[in-house]
Amino acid sequence: MFIRPFDYERAEHLADACDLLRAHGEAAKVIAGGQSLMALVNLGLAQPEVVIDISRAAGYRDCVAADGYLTVGALTTHARLASDPVAARCQPLLGAAAGQIGNARVRSRGTLGGSLAHSDPAAELPLVMVALGASYELTDGRQTRVARAEEFHLGFLTTQLADDELITAVSVPVLGPGWGWGFEEFSRRDGDFALAAAAVLVRIADGIIVESRVAVGAVGDRPVRLADVEISLSGAAPADAAARVGPLRGIRPVGDAGASADYRAHLCRVLVTRAIAQASARSLEAA
Amino acid sequence: MTATITTTLTVNGRQICKAAPAHLSLLRWLRDVAGVTDPKYGCGEGICGSCTVLLDGEPVSSCLVLAAQADGAAITTASGLLEPDGSLGRLQRAFHVTHAAQCGYCTPGMLMAAAAALAGSQRLSRQEIRARLHGNLCRCTGYGPIVDAIELAQDEAADDRGK
Numbered sequence: 285m286f287i288r289p290f291d292y293e294r295a296e297h298l299a300d301a302c303d304l305l306r307a308h309g310e311a312a313k314v315i316a317g318g319q320s321l322m323a324l325v326n327l328g329l330a331q332p333e334v335v336i337d338i339s340r341a342a343g344y345r346d347c348v349a350a351d352g353y354l355t356v357g358a359l360t361t362h363a364r365l366a367s368d369p370v371a372a373r374c375q376p377l378l379g380a381a382a383g384q385i386g387n388a389r390v391r392s393r394g395t396l397g398g399s400l401a402h403s404d405p406a407a408e409l410p411l412v413m414v415a416l417g418a419s420y421e422l423t424d425g426r427q428t429r430v431a432r433a434e435e436f437h438l439g440f441l442t443t444q445l446a447d448d449e450l451i452t453a454v455s456v457p458v459l460g461p462g463w464g465w466g467f468e469e470f471s472r473r474d475g476d477f478a479l480a481a482a483a484v485l486v487r488i489a490d491g492i493i494v495e496s497r498v499a500v501g502a503v504g505d506r507p508v509r510l511a512d513v514e515i516s517l518s519g520a521a522p523a524d525a526a527a528r529v530g531p532l533r534g535i536r537p538v539g540d541a542g543a544s545a546d547y548r549a550h551l552c553r554v555l556v557t558r559a560i561a562q563a564s565a566r567s568l569e570a571a
Numbered sequence: 572m573t574a575t576i577t578t579t580l581t582v583n584g585r586q587i588c589k590a591a592p593a594h595l596s597l598l599r600w601l602r603d604v605a606g607v608t609d610p611k612y613g614c615g616e617g618i619c620g621s622c623t624v625l626l627d628g629e630p631v632s633s634c635l636v637l638a639a640q641a642d643g644a645a646i647t648t649a650s651g652l653l654e655p656d657g658s659l660g661r662l663q664r665a666f667h668v669t670h671a672a673q674c675g676y677c678t679p680g681m682l683m684a685a686a687a688a689l690a691g692s693q694r695l696s697r698q699e700i701r702a703r704l705h706g707n708l709c710r711c712t713g714y715g716p717i718v719d720a721i722e723l724a725q726d727e728a729a730d731d732r733g734k
Contacts, residue, residue, distance in 0.1 A: 292573045292593030292639050315637065319617055322596065322635040326615030335594070339640050363629075387706025388687065390617055392629040393636060474705040475618070 288331045294340060298450050301338050302425030305448040308334045314450065315339065316359060317393035319386070320402040344397075344452060349374045352458050358397025358451045362409075363388075365396060374458045377416065377465040377483060381408040384467070387475040397451040400436070403443045403506070406477040408469065410437050411501035414509055415483035416456040424448045439505040463487045463495075464566030466559035469502075470551050472542070478502040479543045480551040484559035486517065488567040493517045493525060498560070503537040503552045510534040513556065522564035526557040578642045582607055583651035593639055597631075598622045600638030601648065609648035609679040613708075620707030623680035624648050630687040649679040652686060662686060662724045671720035673711030681707050685721045689728065697722060 293312075295301035305312055311333035315321050318339075324330035344357035347370045354374040356365065365371055366383035385391055385399070385408050399409045400420060413420075413433035420431045424446060436444045445451070459465065469481035480502050487495040496517045501507040516528045537548035579588040582605060591604045601607040601624070610633050613619035617632040624633045625647040633646075652660035659667060662685055672678040681704070688695060688703035695703065700721050701714070709717060 287594065289574070289592055290594045292576055292637065294639070315640070318635050318637065318640065319632075322637070323616040326596075326634060335637070337637070337640055386617065387620070388684070388703065389620070389623060389630050389632045389635075389706060392626075392631050474702075 287325050287328065290332050291334045293334060293336045295336055295338050296341060298338060298341050298344070298423060298452060299425035301336050301341070301450060302423065302448050304334070304336045308336075309447065312336055314401075316395040316398040317361065318398075319390045319394035320398060320404070338450070339395075347371045347374075349458060353455045354378070354458055355453050355455045356396055357453050358395065358400075360396045362386075362391040362394045362396070362399070366391065375416065375456050376459065377412050377467060377485070378456065380465070380467045381412040381483065384408050384469060390475075396454060400454065401443060401445055401451055403437050403439075403441050404477070405437075405440055405505050405507065406479075406481070406502035408467075408478070408481065408501070411481055411499055411507040412467070412483045413454065413456070414501075414507040415485060415497050415499035417497070418454050418456045420451050421453040421455070422449045423452050424450075428452070434509065437506040459485075460487070462489060462567060462571055464563040464568070464570060466562030466564075466566070468555040468559040468562070470555060477542075480537075480548050480555055482552065482555040482559040484556065484563045486522075486560065486563040486567050488522060488564060488571065491521060493520050493522065493564070496560075496563075498556060500532070500535060500552050500556060503535045503548050505538075508534055510556070517560065522561070522568070525560045525564060529553060529557050529560070532556065576639045576642075578638045580605070580638070580641060580643075581645045583647060591638065593637075595638050596634050597624070597626075597636040597638045597641050597646070598633035601633060601646070604638075607648055607650070609650050610683075611676055611679060613676070613680075618706070618708070619677070619680075620684060621677050621680040623683040623707065625651075625683055625687060628687075628690065630684055647683070647686070649682045652682060661727055662689070662720070665720040665724040665727070666717070669716045669719040669723060671712060671716040673709075677707060677709045677711075681709065681717055685717075685724070688721065689725055694729070695721075695725060700725075 313332035344359040362382040418433040466484040469478040485497040537545040539545035576593040611621040613621035
């Protein structure tokens with residue numbers, strides 16, 4: 285752990301952090317919970333010259349529901365998201381996914397904005413954001429803009445964030461009447477990054493699936509929605525749903541030390557069918 | 572810009588104020604600056620748990636937090652579990668009784684994960700205790716005696732409350 289020394293800047297406001305990012309350029313990295321950045325620093329994979337600490341900035345920690353959307357501040361920790369009553373009532377998929385992240389220590393410190401900006405393809409939160417069609421609010425300290433989750437995550441640790449931008453909040457649609465959700469991931473040990481993961485939302489009416497959203501993670505360079513699976517589910521009875529999920533065409537799994545590409549593809553299909561079953565059961569309960 | 576920063580932490584009830592290089596993790600600050608050597612460096616990635624401390628009561632990997640980020644916080648390490656007279660605390664005694672330490676490297680982290688797990692009011696099953704230890708690796712004991720120890724400490728605490 286002989287890491288390269290760096291300077292430290294504490295930003296009291298996110299706008300100050302954006303100014304610091306402009307001043308220092310690529311030499312700077314932002315730290316919030318530090319659960320991704322510090323690991324990279326300790327391993328020598330990141331060697332920032334300046335670390336800008338936003339963990340003490342006021343605000344950006346609320347879960348608020350209004351006008352059909354749940355908005356969560358970017359500095360909300362995973363532990364808070366996993367236990368927040370408003371989030372649990374309005375969009376339970378978020379808390380279920382946040383509760384699966386890493387271990388209790390990661391969840392104590394790690395933040396929503398940090399996980400999304402880090403954009404690890406195996407991370408839980410980018411996956412559920414893609415499944416939910418989330419919008420991310422971004423700021424450079426002078427202007428704000430909105431990015432769609434499906435477009436924000438460009439690839440492995442790569443996003444649409446400009447060098448001087450931060451995520452301030454995330455909005456997801458409130459779980460609508462009759463919708464059910466499912467979340468499944470598989471890792472060799474609890475707390476490891478998932479080898480494959482699936483997030484599913486379905487709405488059942490008159491005994492058949494009428495709408496669905498299906499997304500998978502950890503099987504490519506970013507989480508993706510599986511439009512062909514969503515189409516094949518349309519009109520299916522929940523009991524027939526698994527049979528309708530053919531080989532997944534929308535994914536490009538990568539083989540690595542954790543699992544071969546074929547195994548990941550197999551896992552992914554199994555997890556998608558399980559998540560569909562979970563979501564269907566919850567949709568039927570909700571009806 | 573700050574290459575050196577003064578950080579004040581209350582470590583096991585004792586306030587410590589030290590200037591140190593700003594890039595030091597909480598773990599290195601505790602060990603190399605404050606001389607509190609209970610937490611150990613293991614993986615540097617937040618996986619192994621040997622550096623676990625309580626930061627304002629929450630378990631954290633001290634290798635993944637900058638000391639500067641923790642300024643003003645209360646930190647508890649394994650020494651903080653001792654009785655006021657310096658004898659072993661309940662959890663430490665239980666680890667001793669059940670032979671829950673072998674090489675001992677993971678033990679300070681295990682103790683803090685256990686302290687965090689037992690801080691709640693609900694009684695934990697063996698399965699729940701094991702779940703709370705996800706993220707703390709032991710390469711010697713096979714975990715059985717560690718779970719025994721935490722169960723024993725939990726039972727003793729319940730007996731005390733019943734008295």
